């Protein structure tokens with residue numbers, strides 16, 4: 001008999017599931033959706049995805065509600081963002097309808113891996129697209145493979161919904177000023193590994209990147225966006241070098257719903273001085289409250305969570321978002337798609 005899954009103690013890691021779904025763009029069109037039980041791909045050794053970084057991905061989640069129903073959060077937004085990433089790297093954009101059909105299919109096929117309600121876990125959905133045609137010159141591929149796999153996950157940060165500390169290190173950039181930061185491109189993550197590992201070694205949960213041009217404004221927080229509460233407003237960086245986070249966008253809407261003003265603009269580093277709450281936000285992390293931000297270049301320490309606890313607005317936003325995702329709160333903005 002198969003080992004039972006310990007839903008309450010899942011990490012944010014990979015666990016094999018039953019199926020993945022695949023589709024290939026060839027001869028100017030997308031083919032049929034294939035269902036695979038293999039976690040491997042066979043590809044040409046000269047594929048552009050391997051050599052020239054023609055690789056993009058997405059990350060979204062499915063949640064099981066009290067009613068047992070499975071809900072996918074903001075399917076359309078992820079479909080759209082993958083298309084934007086594809087356009088950025090001259091890849092073939094996956095049609096929105098195909099994206100949605102494949103997500104719903106792969107979740108349905110792996111329904112037994114959607115964690116039970118009340119465990120705090122969810123099913124992480126990972127769409128990935130890459131160039132597969134053989135090319136030695138630096139040119140976009142003519143053929144692309146799009147795959148979606150799923151894996152059940154627990155919380156991203158080990159500290160859960162508790163403040164953790166982050167740091168600023170000016171010697172590292174994730175992306176270039178007019179580069180690929182606004183797209184979900186594998187290379188951005190490769191470029192962030194050294195800084196991320198260094199931050200972890202020093203005891204920080206993530207790096208708070210500054211804008212790569214002037215190193216004057218806040219950008220984002222490792223694999224998550226950043227927001228803070230300042231002068232009673234939900235304040236978040238507007239920048240061309242950050243990924244437009246769907247979680248951040250959702251929090252902005254929820255903040256407005258709560259009567260909180262949203263201030264999305266360039267934020268200078270010294271404005272951290274006036275932040276009364278701060279958090280990293282993203283699909284994986286949801287909202288991960290920030291305790292302290294240490295600027296490792298200047299030695300300045302911005303203590304945000306003075307009592308060591310998440311702030312009231314961050315907590316309210318977190319609860320509201322989780323409530324909608326798990327079906328405990330009405331989906332008043334049409335963010336949920338049920339897996340039938």
Ligand SMILES: Cc1ncc(COP(=O)(O)O)c(C=O)c1O
Nearest residue numbers: 223224225243245246247282283
């Ligand atoms: C660089 C980066 N920024 C922000 C986010 C958060 O985006 P979202 O809320 O859409 O998951 C992610 C994760 O997806 C990310 O990798």
